[in-house]
Amino acid sequence: MRLTKGDIVLAALFYSCSSVCLAARAASGALVSNGRAESVIVAGTGEFNRWVAGELQRYFERFSGTQIPIVSPAEARQQAGGLAWILVGSPQANELVQQAVAKRLVNFDGLKRDGFILKTIRLDGRRALVVGGHDEAATMYAAYDLLERYGAVFLLTGDILPGRKPTWELRNFDVQSNPAFRRRGLFVSFIYPNRSIMSLADERKFIDQMAKLKMNYLQIFWFPYEPFLKYSYNEEAKWMGDVSRKETGYMLWARDFGSPLTSEMQVGQEHFKEAGVYPRLEPPEFQHIGNNEEAFTTAEHYLHEVIRYAHSRKIKVWLDVDATSVAPNLARYTTRTLTQPFNPIFGTFICPDNPVSWQLNENRLKSLVKTYPDADGFFLYLPEAYPVCDQSQKDRQFYLSLRPQYPGEAEARVAFTGDIPRDNNTVVDGNSGSLYLVEKFMQARDQIAPKAKLGIGGLGRLYLAPYIQKMFPRSVPFSDMESQAIWTPTGVPMRMFGEMPGRETTLSNRIDDDSDMLGMQFNVNLYYKDDVLKGGLKYGLAGFDSQLNRARGTETNTEYMAEGEWNPELTPEEFYRGYSQRIFGEKSAPEMLKAFNTLEKNEEYLGWTGQGNFPCCGPPRELSIAYSYSKQPDPFAGPRFQGWRPFISRAHDLIRDYTGSIKLLQEALEELQSAQPLAAPRSQAYLAYLINRTQAYTMHLQTLVAWEQAYIDLDSAFQAKAEGASQQDFVNRLDGDLKEFRETQTKARAMAEKFSEIIDDPSDLGVLYRINIFMVTGTELVAELMQDIDNYYHGRDYVKPVDFRKVFTEWPVLASVPWQASEYDSPM
Numbered sequence: 001m002r003l004t005k006g007d008i009v010l011a012a013l014f015y016s017c018s019s020v021c022l023a024a025r026a027a028s029g030a031l032v033s034n035g036r037a038e039s040v041i042v043a044g045t046g047e048f049n050r051w052v053a054g055e056l057q058r059y060f061e062r063f064s065g066t067q068i069p070i071v072s073p074a075e076a077r078q079q080a081g082g083l084a085w086i087l088v089g090s091p092q093a094n095e096l097v098q099q100a101v102a103k104r105l106v107n108f109d110g111l112k113r114d115g116f117i118l119k120t121i122r123l124d125g126r127r128a129l130v131v132g133g134h135d136e137a138a139t140m141y142a143a144y145d146l147l148e149r150y151g152a153v154f155l156l157t158g159d160i161l162p163g164r165k166p167t168w169e170l171r172n173f174d175v176q177s178n179p180a181f182r183r184r185g186l187f188v189s190f191i192y193p194n195r196s197i198m199s200l201a202d203e204r205k206f207i208d209q210m211a212k213l214k215m216n217y218l219q220i221f222w223f224p225y226e227p228f229l230k231y232s233y234n235e236e237a238k239w240m241g242d243v244s245r246k247e248t249g250y251m252l253w254a255r256d257f258g259s260p261l262t263s264e265m266q267v268g269q270e271h272f273k274e275a276g277v278y279p280r281l282e283p284p285e286f287q288h289i290g291n292n293e294e295a296f297t298t299a300e301h302y303l304h305e306v307i308r309y310a311h312s313r314k315i316k317v318w319l320d321v322d323a324t325s326v327a328p329n330l331a332r333y334t335t336r337t338l339t340q341p342f343n344p345i346f347g348t349f350i351c352p353d354n355p356v357s358w359q360l361n362e363n364r365l366k367s368l369v370k371t372y373p374d375a376d377g378f379f380l381y382l383p384e385a386y387p388v389c390d391q392s393q394k395d396r397q398f399y400l401s402l403r404p405q406y407p408g409e410a411e412a413r414v415a416f417t418g419d420i421p422r423d424n425n426t427v428v429d430g431n432s433g434s435l436y437l438v439e440k441f442m443q444a445r446d447q448i449a450p451k452a453k454l455g456i457g458g459l460g461r462l463y464l465a466p467y468i469q470k471m472f473p474r475s476v477p478f479s480d481m482e483s484q485a486i487w488t489p490t491g492v493p494m495r496m497f498g499e500m501p502g503r504e505t506t507l508s509n510r511i512d513d514d515s516d517m518l519g520m521q522f523n524v525n526l527y528y529k530d531d532v533l534k535g536g537l538k539y540g541l542a543g544f545d546s547q548l549n550r551a552r553g554t555e556t557n558t559e560y561m562a563e564g565e566w567n568p569e570l571t572p573e574e575f576y577r578g579y580s581q582r583i584f585g586e587k588s589a590p591e592m593l594k595a596f597n598t599l600e601k602n603e604e605y606l607g608w609t610g611q612g613n614f615p616c617c618g619p620p621r622e623l624s625i626a627y628s629y630s631k632q633p634d635p636f637a638g639p640r641f642q643g644w645r646p647f648i649s650r651a652h653d654l655i656r657d658y659t660g661s662i663k664l665l666q667e668a669l670e671e672l673q674s675a676q677p678l679a680a681p682r683s684q685a686y687l688a689y690l691i692n693r694t695q696a697y698t699m700h701l702q703t704l705v706a707w708e709q710a711y712i713d714l715d716s717a718f719q720a721k722a723e724g725a726s727q728q729d730f731v732n733r734l735d736g737d738l739k740e741f742r743e744t745q746t747k748a749r750a751m752a753e754k755f756s757e758i759i760d761d762p763s764d765l766g767v768l769y770r771i772n773i774f775m776v777t778g779t780e781l782v783a784e785l786m787q788d789i790d791n792y793y794h795g796r797d798y799v800k801p802v803d804f805r806k807v808f809t810e811w812p813v814l815a816s817v818p819w820q821a822s823e824y825d826s827p828m
Helices: 005-028 047-064 073-077 095-102 136-149 200-212 269-275 292-312 355-371 393-405 424-448 462-471 494-499 524-529 532-538 555-564 572-584 589-605 621-630 644-678 681-722 727-755 762-794
Strands: 030-033 039-043 084-088 116-123 126-133 153-155 158-160 174-177 183-189 217-221 316-322 348-350 377-381 454-459 478-481 505-508 543-547
Touching: 030 039, 030 047, 030 084, 039 047, 039 073, 047 084, 047 136, 073 095, 084 095, 095 116, 095 126, 116 136, 126 136, 136 153, 136 200, 153 200, 153 555, 158 200, 158 681, 200 292, 217 292, 217 377, 217 543, 269 762, 292 316, 316 355, 355 424, 393 424, 424 454, 424 462, 454 462, 462 478, 462 494, 494 532, 524 532, 524 555, 524 572, 524 589, 532 543, 543 555, 555 572, 572 589, 572 681, 589 644, 621 644, 621 681, 621 762, 644 681, 681 727, 681 762, 727 762
Parallel strands: 039 084, 084 126, 183 217, 183 543, 217 316, 316 377, 377 454, 454 478, 478 505, 505 543
Antiparallel strands: 116 126, 116 174, 153 158
């Protein structure tokens, strides 16, 4: 082929244009430009670094619709000169990062463990972005931090991503970030349906989100009657089915929680089906179990997978057990205390001075380390209760012999005025006996599994710090749950952590209080007032294992802690301002900030506990009082049983408090709705959730106000009758009161249906289950009881049975079983 002069000129022009265009693209430094990848992700060696690179690839593809290739350092050098590099990994794992270090383009000096770097440089004539730290975990945190800087928001319940666009620039970064705390994580358990129904897929998603929040620590607690550990005594295996139910995977309390069959839920049954939590209230993996052995096998497999997956995301897992209680069938071999044959929440407390108790715990420890060698450690928790054995003179002498080890304990706990028995001897003896059992655990560990890591955990026990410091080696970590909302009304005395130098200490601040498990909770101001972050840093805290019951509806709390663990100076105002802007956009941020401040104000107004408006551990008071009334020998004479007058007295206070809260919630709702038309498109689903839950919570409190008022009016009707009101006036009052109870039933149903409109997380399924049992069925049962009362005075059928068994469990076998001496206590 012969070229003309014109052809040569055109070719030269084309070559020149291509060179200029390529140079322009290189100068622009785009990651993706108009749907075309202008960069490559250079993965360090090792499977984990390649996975981190895959995360960057996956998210940037969601941002842009374009996939950025992943290459090795050798392949990167062969790429076209206009392509930028995203260098993933440490200097040891990525030779191009090492090259950048050698050329002093990037410096990893000064990075702590988990600290990371994001730095834009020029390397070998290209723009490059270094994404890494000293180890794999730090590199993962760097990658997720980079994605956040490009607009992603990672919450514990999911991602909120920026809108898709075809071009994303390579920005100039010069970030060096170090954590303020080395332990950053959560404390969870299976005792509430908010978590006990999570599938393994749910658990993996939960762990993924923890990693995105740069968390690296997870404590998992279970009670002795749950299926995660099988152990024996005297060739008899732990048995389940008394404290917990088979239909809940033996995880949830059997007493007074209604039907465990989700197939019987009146509202939102379809949500349970969609989640695979059907027909029973347990994870899909547990639906098949029919006996103890199947439960043990299933639960152990489940927990092993949780541990494995957590480790794959660089999260350490410690398993927690109560050192003072065991399964009821095994507890009968030793001396026991408190409710017999078991406490419906804790199991059976064993006496610390009985050698059989020590052997039971030794057998439990053997099983624990054998069953879960993959766990990073085990915490031995002191109970929330204060069990004391006082059945014999020998018991009393035992406790008296321990008291000298606790001089000044009463003074040490002067700030701990809430949720603790007032009797000083009960507190001292309960603590000394519990710690004695922990000491026996430690001694057994030294003999049978000396490499096993054991820690001590407490619930409102920070005042024991100086005693634990003296009694146990510094290698034993201490974790304690504290909050001014429960134990210390004047604030958590963080200085007490400073009394344990050389020991790893962690704080379990409460992400959500379990007395208020229906409404969203906003506790950022609580953490700030408790000084958990700055105080924790000042007094040497290793970090946090924040207690979490519900992930959904508490996102601001976990997000604040996740940010504060890297920036302990973070104030609530700074946090909410940034949170509002990042998620909802600049235009709606002012209204969102006002809404969050109002919701925080409401939380504090109700004492950060919701005044117990939706409690964790049993039916609400408005339902329990009706059940007690139904047990009265002659309910038609009006309520006059023990407990009625205190109930009515408090009803007036609760109506006042709930009415004040309703006003604040309505104010917050108006602010949320004002933000809605201005909010960024990506935030609309989250904002719709916030609006829905604020509406449902308002409706719930309105239901409780109506319910409490109905009881007040019932009491007034019978008071008027006793004071000589005419029969007709009395009956008219009863008719009106019955109408109030029926209206309460309607309100409860409407609230349940409102709540059911948005169910996108298993923790909300757990709430929906309780709403069905306690509010929908509960108000229905109470209305039926009041119908019988009303019918009696109208001369109509008044003996229609009210089936309170739909909620309350009849336990004739548990009626005040007396303590029985064991062979150890016999005079033989």
